[in-house]
Amino acid sequence: MAASLADERAQYQIRVQGRLEPLWAARLGDLTLDVRQGKGQTAVTDLTGWILDQAALMGVLGQLYSLGLTILSVERLEDELGGGARGAIR
Secondary structure (H helix, E strand, O other), X not given: OOOOHHHOOEEEEEEEEOOOOOOHHHHOOOOEEEEEOOOOOOOEEEEEEEEOOXXXXXXXXXXXXXXXXXXXXXXXXXXXXXXXXXXXXX
């Protein structure tokens, strides 16, 4: 049986409403955090990095949910060879 995309390591970008402190990077699988906030606007944090598989992705999303953060989008980025799936859930 061939492995599905759910069983493959992939790079993701997860966008949440709110500010995540840098200490959460290690707790969320060493994802890179990028916080943006315009003047008078609510902060938005982008988490980007490699996630082992769909089960690990669900674990990250569950942790963000338990922190009370609103998940704005989840996007699987192209793999390191330039191929693979690219898609977003918004």
